Structures are given as structure tokens and as C-alpha cells.
Amino acid sequence: xxxxxxxxxxxxxxxxxxxxxxxxxxxxxxxxxxxxxxxxxxxxxxxxxxxxxxxxxxxxxxxxxxxxxxxxxxxxxxxxxxxxxxxxxxxxxxxxxxxxxxxxxxxxxxxxxxxxxxxxxxxxxxxxxxxxxxxxxxxxxxxxxxxxxxxxxxxxxxxxxxxxxxxxxxxxxxxxxxxxxxxxxxxxxxxxxxxxxxxxx
Amino acid sequence: xxxxxxxxxxxxxxxxxxxxxxxxxxxxxxxxxxxxxxxxxxxxxxxxxxxxxxxxxxxxxxxxxxxxxxxxxxxxxxxxxxxxxxxxxxxxxxxxxxxxxxxxxxxxxxxxxxxxxxxxxxxxxxxxxxxxxxxxxxxxxxxxxxxxxxxxxxxxxxxxxxxxxxxxxxxxxxxxxxxxxxxxxxxxxxxxxxxxxxxxxxxxxxxxxxxxxxxxxxxxxxxxxxxxxxxxxxxxxxxxxxxxxxxxxxxxxxxxxxxxxxxxx
Numbered sequence: 001x002x003x004x005x006x007x008x009x010x011x012x013x014x015x016x017x018x019x020x021x022x023x024x025x026x027x028x029x030x031x032x033x034x035x036x037x038x039x040x041x042x043x044x045x046x047x048x049x050x051x052x053x054x055x056x057x058x059x060x061x062x063x064x065x066x067x068x069x070x071x072x073x074x075x076x077x078x079x080x081x082x083x084x085x086x087x088x089x090x091x092x093x094x095x096x097x098x099x100x101x102x103x104x105x106x107x108x109x110x111x112x113x114x115x116x117x118x119x120x121x122x123x124x125x126x127x128x129x130x131x132x133x134x135x136x137x138x139x140x141x142x143x144x145x146x147x148x149x150x151x152x153x154x155x156x157x158x159x160x161x162x163x164x165x166x167x168x169x170x171x172x173x174x175x176x177x178x179x180x181x182x183x184x185x186x187x188x189x190x191x192x193x194x195x196x197x198x199x200x201x
Numbered sequence: 202x203x204x205x206x207x208x209x210x211x212x213x214x215x216x217x218x219x220x221x222x223x224x225x226x227x228x229x230x231x232x233x234x235x236x237x238x239x240x241x242x243x244x245x246x247x248x249x250x251x252x253x254x255x256x257x258x259x260x261x262x263x264x265x266x267x268x269x270x271x272x273x274x275x276x277x278x279x280x281x282x283x284x285x286x287x288x289x290x291x292x293x294x295x296x297x298x299x300x301x302x303x304x305x306x307x308x309x310x311x312x313x314x315x316x317x318x319x320x321x322x323x324x325x326x327x328x329x330x331x332x333x334x335x336x337x338x339x340x341x342x343x344x345x346x347x348x349x350x351x352x353x354x355x356x357x358x359x360x361x362x363x364x365x366x367x368x369x370x371x372x373x374x375x376x377x378x379x380x381x382x383x384x385x386x387x388x389x390x391x392x393x394x395x396x397x398x399x400x401x402x403x404x405x406x407x408x409x410x411x412x413x414x415x416x417x418x419x420x421x422x423x424x425x426x427x428x429x430x431x432x433x434x435x436x437x438x439x440x441x442x443x444x445x446x447x448x449x450x451x452x453x454x455x456x457x458x459x460x461x462x463x464x465x466x
Contacts, residue, residue: 022221121443154288154295157291182251187257187260187280189288
């Protein structure tokens with residue numbers, strides 16, 4: 001039954017859009033009415049793309065990266081150093097590191113960071129898979145590439161605590177001033193880290 | 202006609218952050234003058250953002266905000282005091298997050314509460330100065346309850362005001378503190394606490410934080426107090442805070458915290 005004059009199908013679509021992150025009620029309405037206006041083909045393409053991604057994409061059983069084949073391309077690439085594992089918060093971070101062109105190891109995706117304020121504890125992250133991987137014995141170094149935020153740091157420390165007893169080397173990405181930054185705007189913690197990590201010119 | 206200023210200054214400790222949109226975050230801040238307030242910082246998640254480090258959770262900063270229609274917008278931020286040692290130690294970080302969450306849960310928006318701010322600030326300072334996180338946490342819990350209007354009555358029976366005899370006594374959050382033997386039946390849920398634990402509770406209520414953290418509390422009493430106070434806070438908040446659980450799991454006394462789901466491995 002239609003409510004308040006809006007056809008039910010539209011209301012349902014608005015509601016679904018509204019659930020997406022960053023989409024408020026107004027944007028949801030705009031998107032829904034846009035879909036109404038576009039041709040059948042375009043709408044179908046969108047619907048199929050949504051379905052496909054849910055059907056075909058799963059998590060790699062080794063590194064928890066999103067993949068169509070299990071294990072993923074990174075984990076099966078023998079040109080990569082399989083003993084070097086870079087741990088990231090989310091799958092998107094891998095693209096950022098790949099873009100830098102300076103890394104030739106493999107990855108592990110935690111799918112989040114420790115954030116007890118939002119109820120995310122260690123058991124909600126992919127630490128168990130990481131632990132199993134390191135226990136397997138083929139890993140020589142784990143690079144913690146979580147964000148340099150308080151939560152990211154805590155997650156890195158947690159990983160060090162978890163993996164330390166296994167004798168694997170756990171390292172952390174360096175912290176300091178971003179290129180092109182102004183010293184006068186830097187916060188104390190960043191400056192402190194930059195001083196600690198200074199290097200010979 | 203008084204026109205409201207477009208910008209205003211504020212100070213406070215960042216309690217938490219929530220990401221919105223492409224690169225924005227909403228921050229909840231607790232300040233000595235404004236109480237709890239929130240605002241959005243645009244583009245803060247980009248590495249070129251100048252405010253980023255000054256708006257990290259658990260940092261005490263000075264801000265300039267612009268009045269917005271729905272949310273105020275952070276336009277400048279400068280650190281007044283950061284607590285680097287808290288960010289560098291898992292147990293201290295978990296404890297500090299717990300205090301921030303307690304403040305968040307026990308306060309409403311725009312209600313100034315300078316004493317509560319002072320408590321949070323000295324607690325973060327103590328953690329940063331190397332005080333035992335367990336002791337700081339107990340002190341914070343006891344005083345946070347008092348400042349939020351749930352002060353525990355520990356000197357006399359909370360129900361009949363009778364003197365308490367020196368024996369194991371029921372701590373009943375519903376009754377508001379310790380209750381004597383006679384009042385026990387009507388006091389509701391609670392937990393029996395030992396004489397040494399009662400002494401620590403009384404001392405904590407009177408002492409300053411540095412005095413309290415100077416006190417040596419034996420392991421079993423500390424454990425008992427942790428559980429008793431956790432029970433009181435759970436009673437008032439209706440649930441255990443996730444940060445409280447993490448702080449407990451990461452404290453040195455607990456059994457191997459470093460193995461998530463160890464039973465299923």
C-alpha cells in the first residue's frame with residue numbers, strides 16, 4: 001500500500017539508498033528519482049553490478065583481501081616476497097601502497113582498527129588469520145601500516161604484543177612530517193616523532 | 202539587536218571521532234567551559250590537513266569554530282597539551298579511552314561541568330606521568346560517579362544511615378552505596394566487599410589523585426574493587442562499556458589478553 005502518496009517501490013529504494021554511508025534522506029531521494037529517470041539498461045547495469053559484487057567477491061583465505069579467486073593475486077604471485085607481510089586497516093589502503101611502487105611484499109587486511117569507543121575489539125578484526133599466518137612460519141617480518149591515528153597506533157601495538165612472542169620482526173611505518181607541509185602547523189606529537197626519526201642528510 | 206557571532210573559541214579534550222563523507226570527521230569534545238560539544242572538521246582525513254594532529258582523540262586543544270546550520274565547523278585547532286605516553290602504551294590507551302567514554306556517557310550536550318573536566322584532565326596527566334592505570338581507573342570511577350550524581354555512600358549505611366560495623370558489607374548501587382546487615386534484604390542487587398576494599402573506597406573519596414595513586418593496593422583488593430565498581434557503573438549505564446572491557450582485558454593481571462579467541466584456535 002502506498003504511504004502518503006509516494007509509491008511504495010520508490011519509498012523502498014529511497015530507504016535503501018538512505019542506508020548507505022554518507023547518504024542522507026535528501027540525497028537518497030535525489031538518487032532514487034534519478035534512477036527513475038534513467039533508461040532500463042542503466043538501472044539494470046547498476047542492479048547487476050551490486051549483485052555481482054556480492055556474489056563473486058569474497059575474502060582471500062590467506063590475507064583477507066577482497067578477491068574473486070581464493071587465494072588472491074597477491075598471495076599467489078611468486079615474484080612478491082611472501083615472507084614480508086604489510087598489515088593494513090582496509091582493502092583500499094593496499095591500492096595506496098601499491099601506488100607508491102616501493103613495496104614488493106604481500107598484505108594482510110584487518111578490516112578495521114581497535115576502536116573500543118565504537119565497540120570494535122580485537123576479536124572483531126582479522127587478527128586470528130594473521131596469527132595463524134605467522135604461526136605457519138613462513139613470515140619473517142610484519143609491517144604495521146595502520147593509520148598514524150591513536151587507534152591505528154594502538155592496533156599496531158596490539159599486533160606487536162600478539163606476534164612478539166612468536167619471534168617475528170614487527171615494524172611500524174615511520175611517522176613524521178608529510179611532504180609539502182608547514183612546520184609551524186605541525187602538532188607536538190608529529191614533531192616529536194619526526195625528531196626521533198631524523199636521518200642523516 | 203544582538204547578533205550572534207559567526208565564530209567562537211573553545212577549548213577541550215577530544216573524546217571521540219566519527220568519519221563522515223569523503224574526508225571529514227565529526228569530533229565530540231569535552232571542554233571546561235562549554236561541556237560536551239561537537240563539530241565537523243572538513244578535509245581532516247587528508248594528510249595535508251593542518252588540524253589533524255591537534256584533533257586526535259585524548260588531546261587537549263584550543264579551537265576556533267564557525268557556527269554552522271546544523272553542525273559547527275572547526276576552522277583552527279592548536280594543541281594545549283598532548284599525552285604522548287598514553288598513545289604509546291596499549292594499557293594506558295585503553296584506560297584513557299575508558300575515561301573518555303565514561304565522560305561521554307555520563308554527560309549531556311552543552312552542559313558545562315568544570316569539575317568533571319578537571320577529573321578527566323588530571324586522570325590523563327596521571328596516566329601520562331606513569332601512574333598505575335588500575336589505580337587511576339578506580340579513582341576516576343569513584344569520582345565520576347559522584348560528579349554524575351551517583352555518589353557512593355561509603356561512610357554509613359546508604360539506606361538507614363546507621364554506623365557500619367567493620368565486616369564484609371554489601372555494596373548496592375540501587376541503594377546508593379554500602380548497606381548494613383539489617384537493610385540488606387531491601388537493598389537490591391549488589392556485591393559483598395571486604396574491609397580492606399571499603400577502606401580504599403573511603404580513602405579514594407577524600408584523597409587527591411596523586412595521593413591515591415601513591416597508595417599501594419594489594420592485588421586481590423584491586424581486583425575486588427575493579428569488579429565492584431564495574432558492577433556499579435554497569436548498573437547506572439545499563440551495560441558494560443566496550444572500553445571498560447578492553448581496559449580490563451589489557452591490564453597485566455588478566456589472563457593472556459594477547460590471544461583473541463584463543464579457545465577456538
